[in-house]
Each structure stands twice: as structure tokens, then as C-alpha cells.
Amino acid sequence: MIEIRNLYKRYHNHHGSPWVLENINLTIPQGVSVGLVGRNGAGKSTLLRLIAGMDNPERGAIERNCRVSWPIGLAGGFQGSMTGRQNVKFVARVHGGRYQVEEIIQRVQDFAEIGEAFDEPIKTYSSGMRARLNFGLSLAFDFDIYLSDEATAVGDRAFKAKASKAFKDKVGQASLIMVSHGEGMLKQLCQAGIYLKDGQAIWYDDIKDAIADYHAETDAVREKQDAAPRSGTLQKPKTSNPNMQKKGKKSVEADDIQSLENRLETKENELTVAKHAFEHAKSLGLVTPGNPSPYRKRFRKAHQQFHQTKQRLQQARNASQTGSENNLNPHGAADNSTD
Numbered sequence: 360m361i362e363i364r365n366l367y368k369r370y371h372n373h374h375g376s377p378w379v380l381e382n383i384n385l386t387i388p389q390g391v392s393v394g395l396v397g398r399n400g401a402g403k404s405t406l407l408r409l410i411a412g413m414d415n416p417e418r419g420a421i422e423r424n425c426r427v428s429w430p431i432g433l434a435g436g437f438q439g440s441m442t443g444r445q446n447v448k449f450v451a452r453v454h455g456g457r458y459q460v461e462e463i464i465q466r467v468q469d470f471a472e473i474g475e476a477f478d479e480p481i482k483t484y485s486s487g488m489r490a491r492l493n494f495g496l497s498l499a500f501d502f503d504i505y506l507s508d509e510a511t512a513v514g515d516r517a518f519k520a521k522a523s524k525a526f527k528d529k530v531g532q533a534s535l536i537m538v539s540h541g542e543g544m545l546k547q548l549c550q551a552g553i554y555l556k557d558g559q560a561i562w563y564d565d566i567k568d569a570i571a572d573y574h575a576e577t578d579a580v581r582e583k584q585d586a587a588p589r590s591g592t593l594q595k596p597k598t599s600n601p602n603m604q605k606k607g608k609k610s611v612e613a614d615d616i617q618s619l620e621n622r623l624e625t626k627e628n629e630l631t632v633a634k635h636a637f638e639h640a641k642s643l644g645l646v647t648p649g650n651p652s653p654y655r656k657r658f659r660k661a662h663q664q665f666h667q668t669k670q671r672l673q674q675a676r677n678a679s680q681t682g683s684e685n686n687l688n689p690h691g692a693a694d695n696s697t698d
């Protein structure tokens with residue numbers, strides 16, 4: 360069982376320190392596999408890292424009364440200059456105890472199927488090869504709970520099938536806490552769900568309900584986005600919005616919102632790539648505290664651009680909303696018939 364009590368987490372970025380997780384309270388029972396859902400940036404990976412004990416909360420506590428794996432997925436904490444074999448040997452020794460080091464190495468080598476690269480330095484690996492090794496390594500130990508961060512999304516078709524089979528084979532002996540954008544996979548492997556939204560975690564006994572509520576949120580956002588250009592179109596008439604004029608601002612056109620939405624999507628993709636590259640570089644030892652690194656710089660820049668675009672889009676939507684309300688109700692009387 361995992362007990363999460365009054366958990367708070369935030370990162371100190373140049374644009375502020377908003378809470379990523381705010382007062383999370385959860386009890387995750389043993390033997391129940393849980394799917395973690397939420398929008399990009401909702402804090403899913405952050406929560407997994409905290410559960411694994413790889414990061415510390417700002418406040419609150421996590422009690423683990425069982426053996427919990429590290430998050431299996433793209434990023435791995437391997438030492439880049441050491442070979443795959445040496446890394447596995449190192450972890451097998453650290454875990455020590457009843458495990459036979461040579462047996463573990465063999466199991467990982469068999470699962471990862473990376474051929475001769477097993478004896479090459481990790482820094483020469485592709486992200487898929489690192490994911491295979493990371494996956495194989497975590498499966499070689501008997502954990503009660505495996506943490507999976509998009510672990511079944513990496514690799515080619517054959518590896519994906521092998522990865523999901525490996526999790527299915529664990530049913531009965533262990534459970535999963537799993538982040539995946541593949542809903543089919545979540546429904547197949549998990550019973551319960553946690554939906555992360557606005558820093559809060561909502562528990563669902565049935566993963567399908569968690570996914571349904573997550574869909575409701577994304578659908579509502581999409582509907583709002585679809586509605587925004589329509590209200591922008593309403594204010595297209597030659598007469599501009601008088602309130603806007605007073606503030607000296609240009610009225611917002613539907614095209615502006617659409618192009619900002621497109622830009623936000625691009626910036627989000629760039630941020631995801633930069634984040635993975637940064638984490639990858641960190642695990643290879645290429646990023647050290649206080650050391651200027653192009654990976655960190657790129658991640659920060661992508662982060663900044665994403666948030667700036669998001670802010671601009673929000674402003675554009677607000678302006679569009681105000682504009683259309685004023686156009687529909689030119690005398691400025693409150694119109695409560697919508698929203």
C-alpha cells in the first residue's frame with residue numbers, strides 16, 4: 360500500500376513557482392493497478408518520481424509499505440560512460456541481497472535484446488535501446504508495485520507487445536501505477552484510476568470513469584476553443600468594439616486565435632522533445648548543477664515559449680469573448696444567458 364498525505368510539489372522556474380501538485384491525499388491499495396491520466400503538464404511524471412522516491416516533495420509525505428520500482432520509461436538513471444552490462448551489474452549489486460548478479464545480468468540481456476550494444480557505453484544508445492534496458496532491469500527484480508511512465512509506448516511493435524505482455528504476466532504477483540496516453544493499454548492493465556487536474560488528484564475505483572472524466576475535460580476545452588473563433592467572427596463587422604478602442608487595443612480576430620492555437624501545439628511538442636532530451640542528457644551525466652548546458656538552455660527556452668504562447672492565447676480568447684459579448688449586447692448590460 361502507498362499512502363500519500365498532504366503532498367505539495369512545485370518547481371522554481373524563471374516564470375514563477377506554481378504548484379504542480381497541491382495537497383494530494385491518496386491511498387493506493389496493494390494489488391490494484393492504477394492508471395494515471397491528465398493533460399500534458401498535469402504532473403503525472405512528477406507524481407511517479409515522488410512515489411519512487413527519486414524526488415522530494417515541498418511538503419507532505421509518502422509512505423511505502425511495499426517494494427516500489429523506479430519509473431520505467433524513457434528516462435533512465437544510467438551512467439553514460441559505462442556499458443549496459445556494467446550498469447546492470449552496478450544496480451544488481453546495489454539491490455544485492457537474494458539476487459544473483461550474473462542471473463540478473465542474463466535476464467536483462469535476454470529481455471532487452473540489444474545485441475552487442477549491451478557491451479557498449481550507454482551514451483551510444485538510442486532512446487529506444489535505453490528504454491529496453493531500463494525495462495528489462497526493472498523486471499529482473501521482484502517489486503510489489505511497478506511504476507511505468509509511457510514504458511509501453513517506446514520501441515518498435517515487437518518490443519511494445521513484449522512490454523505489455525511482461526506487465527500482464529506480473530498480474531497476481533505485483534501491481535502497476537501507470538502513465539500512458541494509450542487508453543486501450545490503461546483499460547487492459549489497470550482497474551483503478553487517478554485523474555490529475557489543476558494540481559489535484561481524484562481517485563476512481565474504475566479506470567473507465569477516470570478516462571471518461573478526463574475526456575469530458577478535454578472535450579470541454581476543445582469546445583471552448585471551437586467557440587472562440589465563432590465569437591471572434593461575430594465582431595468582424597467594420598465597427599470595432601468600443602471598449603477595446605478605449606483601452607487602445609486591436610479587436611481580436613478568429614484567425615489570431617486559430618494561429619495562436621496552432622503555435623501553442625507546436626510549442627507543446629517542442630517542449631516535450633526538449634524535456635526528454637534534457638532528462639536523457641541528465642541521466643548521461645551531461646548536465647551537472649551549475650554547469651551551463653545547451654540541453655538545460657533549450658528546455659528552459661521551450662518552457663518559456665510554451666507559457667508565453669499559452670498566456671497570449673488566453674488573453675486573445677478573453678479579448679474575443681469581451682468583444683463578442685459587447686457586440687451582442689451593445690448597451691453593455693450584463694448578459695447572463697450564456698456561460
Ligand SMILES: Nc1ncnc2c1ncn2[C@@H]1O[C@H](COP(=O)(O)OP(=O)(O)OP(=O)(O)O)[C@@H](O)[C@H]1O
Pocket residue numbers: 370371372379397398399400401402403404405406631662
Ligand atoms: N525538472 C523540472 N524543472 C522545472 N519544471 C519542471 C520539471 N519537471 C517538470 N516540470 C514542470 O512541471 C509540470 C508537470 O510536469 P510533468 O512532466 O510531471 O507533467 P506530465 O503530466 O507528466 O506531462 P506529459 O503528459 O507532457 O508528460 C510541467 O509544467 C513541467 O513543465
